[in-house]
Amino acid sequence: MQTASTNICERMGRSQELSQFKRGTMIDWHLCNKSIRDISLLLNIPGSIVSGIITKWKQLRTTQPRSGRPCKMTERGQRMLKSTVSRSCQLSAESIAKDLQTSCGLQIGATLVHRELYGMGFHG
Template sequence: MQTASTNICERMGRSQELIESKRGTMIGCHLCNKSICEIFLLLNIPQSTVSGIITKWKQLETTETQAPSGRPHNMTEWGQRMLKRIVRRSPQLSAESIAKDLLTLCDLQISAATVRRELHGMGFHG
């Protein structure tokens, strides 16, 4: 018979995060000199998760989720739809004028090169 806290992998899935209290409990156990093996058996959380949380806490002194590294994407799905709409209404506009239109209409600041790249990816050529 499984209890409510049994098999956290089935309930949690790969994309969800542990709640802050669980992460705090892991760090508390670690500070009380419990081994990783004892912590994962006690909390019924995968050993790799416990190890990762403790390592992150040692390096960054926090268990909070950090922002992803790397350059953010300029064009969102919404921005791409607006770009498509502008081009369908006026197919003769230059990439520079489309970039200006997106800035004034949507407050979306992108370069003309990004406009060209996105349009090419959408199948608009010329």
């Protein structure tokens, strides 16, 4: 039998987002006059998280998860990166980053260039 004092990390990771379904379920049960403690026990989620989601819903009338950090590399930047690498694939990540900084004004580093190229399927 699982008790309410179970370690939070066992139930939910620190950076794991709740699904839209669980958020909606919390709001529905709140509207049906269930207490935060009851909702917490039914979904096996800490009461502080349930309370935070209900409070956010009352203020914003939305249950959307956090937006996260915006990407530095836009679609246009990705297209330019791909065309740069397609023209000459022997360039280093540092030289590609400098080229993109001068051509389109993106403030990106070699690490981001390397990560984006890896995501596009360019290895090595």
